[in-house]
Amino acid sequence: MLEQSSLQSVESSTGAVMTAMIHVTDHFHAFIVRAGRVDLMVNGDRHGLRTGSGLLLAPGQLYQVVSSEEATRFVDVRVDPYDLFAPLLAERFVTPFMTGATLPLKLLTPTERAEKAVLDTIDKVSRSLHGDSSFALLDATLQMAVVWRYWIQQTNEQSRLVGQDRMKAMLAYIHEHVTERVTLEQIAEAGGLSRAECCRYFTKWTATSPLAYACDVRMEAAAHQLQETTESVAAIASHYGYTSVSHFVQTFKKVHKVTPLVYRKGKKTK
Structure with a gap:
């Protein structure tokens, strides 16, 4: 050599x-x-x-x-x-x-x-x-x-650092559009990535998928609204882009392990 x-x-x-x-x-x-x-x-x-x-x-x-x-x-x-x-x-x-x-x-x-x-x-x-x-x-x-x-x-x-900036951009987009049912295409576009690259980034940085993370963010915001307001479950479901209350309840329970009403009651009791 x-x-x-x-x-x-x-x-x-x-x-x-x-x-x-x-x-x-x-x-x-x-x-x-x-x-x-x-x-x-x-x-x-x-x-x-x-x-x-x-x-x-x-x-x-x-x-x-x-x-x-x-x-x-x-x-x-x-x-x-x-x-x-x-x-x-x-x-x-x-x-x-x-x-x-x-x-x-x-x-x-x-x-x-x-x-x-x-x-x-x-x-x-x-x-x-x-x-x-x-x-x-x-x-x-x-x-x-x-x-x-x-x-x-x-x-x-x-x-x-470039990857970090892309993740920050995608996370910011999800949080800024928390009341919307954002799509994978929209999240990927926010980071300047393809859908496949977007999924790889989330797997590496968050150990979950982009849409699963977006759902978790929506359900966390919905939980806060249940705790802080007296709005009905139907109104909160609509606020976060759900046309079906039952679908909202199922999704909420999957994330928080209890239904919205049980969650509200438990928080008020505490």
Whole structure:
């Protein structure tokens, strides 16, 4: 693996530049700026990298160096991540991040402790590759594996946060429409998901189905209304979208283990 490794470090020193050259990352890239400032366009967004800062880019991203200050020095360390691990490890820690949704970039600033450590590691990779040690490639490969590990941890965290936002949106929709018999399509749309994906999210986050959760929310609200008002069961059933009182009673009993009238009587007694 080491003799044919794709790992390399490209060091550049530039004056003020403006270029139209657009690159597509075919490897995992780690940029660091040793001096000056470089402005990069990544997937249409502009990012300024100052001295000591850096950027991690996944394969398949569009980037362009649009400008740099005088006497700017920056490093581009690049590698096919499959070259960092043995096949069994690569299958687990590389393939899912090459074929699934990934973070297109990660900005690194020296003011953040964890990011500073990553920046220092990238710098070590570059210096190792340009050194004359017989173990230079081995040292650089091990160090770059640490950088990749950091990056996929960020990817996992981002995916988790995206999932969290989707769940929050779907839960908010259910609670905002508690008096309605919401459909699976409506819940899924609120989270920007397909019906199947919506069901998978609820199974993972709530251990129940979307419609079952929506029903529980309605029955909890109905129970509160039974306790706090003197409205009839029929009126409450209608309020929560039930045209059949008997269906409402059956559903309520399934959730609360007693009928609405027994529930009301028991709460008043307590």
